[in-house]
Amino acid sequence: MHVYVLAEHAGSEAGRELSPITGELITAARDLGVVSVVVVGKPGVAEHLAPELARLGAAQVIDASTEDYEERLITPEVDALQALGAANPAPIVIAATVTGNEIAGRLGARLGAGVLANVTGIETNKAGHHEIFGGSYTTTAVAGGETPIFTLRPGSVKAQPQEAAGELAPMPLPAKTDRDVTVKGFTPKARADRPELTTASTVVSGGRGVGSEEGYSDYVEKLADVLGAATGSTRDIVDLGWAAPETQIGQTGATVSPDLYIALGISGAIQHTSGMQTSGTIVAVNQERDEPIFAIADIGVVADIEDFVPELIKALENRR
Helix, strand or coil, X not given: CEEEEECCEECCHHHCEECCHHHHHXXXXXXXXXXXXXXXXXXXXXHHHHHHHXXXXXCEEEEEECCCHHHECCHHHHHHHHHHHHHCCCCEEEECCHXXXXXXXXXXXXXXXXXXEEECXXXXXXXXXXXXXXXXXXXXXXCCCCCCEEEECCCCCCCCCCCCCCEXXXXXXXXXXXXXXXXXXXXXXXXXXXXXXXXXXXXXXXXXXXXXXXXXXXXXXXHHHHHCCEEEECHHHHXXXXXXXXXXXXXXXXXXXXXXXXXXXXCCXXXXXXXXXXXXXXXXXXXCCCCCHHHHCCXXXXXXXXXXXXXXXXXXXXXX
């Protein structure tokens, strides 16, 4: 038995790096069989990433390359996985990102395969787990066909590297056709100085209790900078424009499981806690002692954020 994993990578061609989710995908897929990681990109990218993929557990690294990769959207990944799935059927595991879910949908249509999107775990019998009703229940479903497709929610599985051969296997892709969307220009988003949210060991998150966009900056972001942490938020303050959409944690956002999670002004609605309740140590700061967040917190602080957080920041800075 074997399984295909679509590698997530980013950066310039000279400094291409694997996204942390790739290690999670390989770990989740390992129970399905021998892992073949598919790297879709320009020639040379797979060779550059192969040593790291071998360290993570890739027995084989499939070099699905094409010179015009940067001029196309979605189709190179779909073409590569379709060719592999049709020639040698096996389960396919993809990251549950916006792009990954679209790739899975198109691939399912082409292969006539079942798709389980946004799973939080995969079993040896090709079943996938979903968390529903804000994480209150876990359901199990099985995708039909010889090439069941799974998209794994980032942060739901902890990467466990396991050295493997990482043998390179070339797979040149055809050039684009008239049906392909052509990319005329691309400006990558500037990378933040803070750690990646889904893989950070410490996360400082804010809710309505921070009071305003300025409050989010003064309390959440400043505390995160002192701790070297990632920043998170609840959906309501993202909707209000106080925090960026990529910081959203919960049922409709990211799933995180850091060693330390600090919740500032967060009530603890299930829509949010479903995305962070597996954190190692949870510290909650809220002026309302009856908020649900205290039920899952390891340390609870009943205090006004405007008074408490600046003093905490000062104390941490003095200990540097």
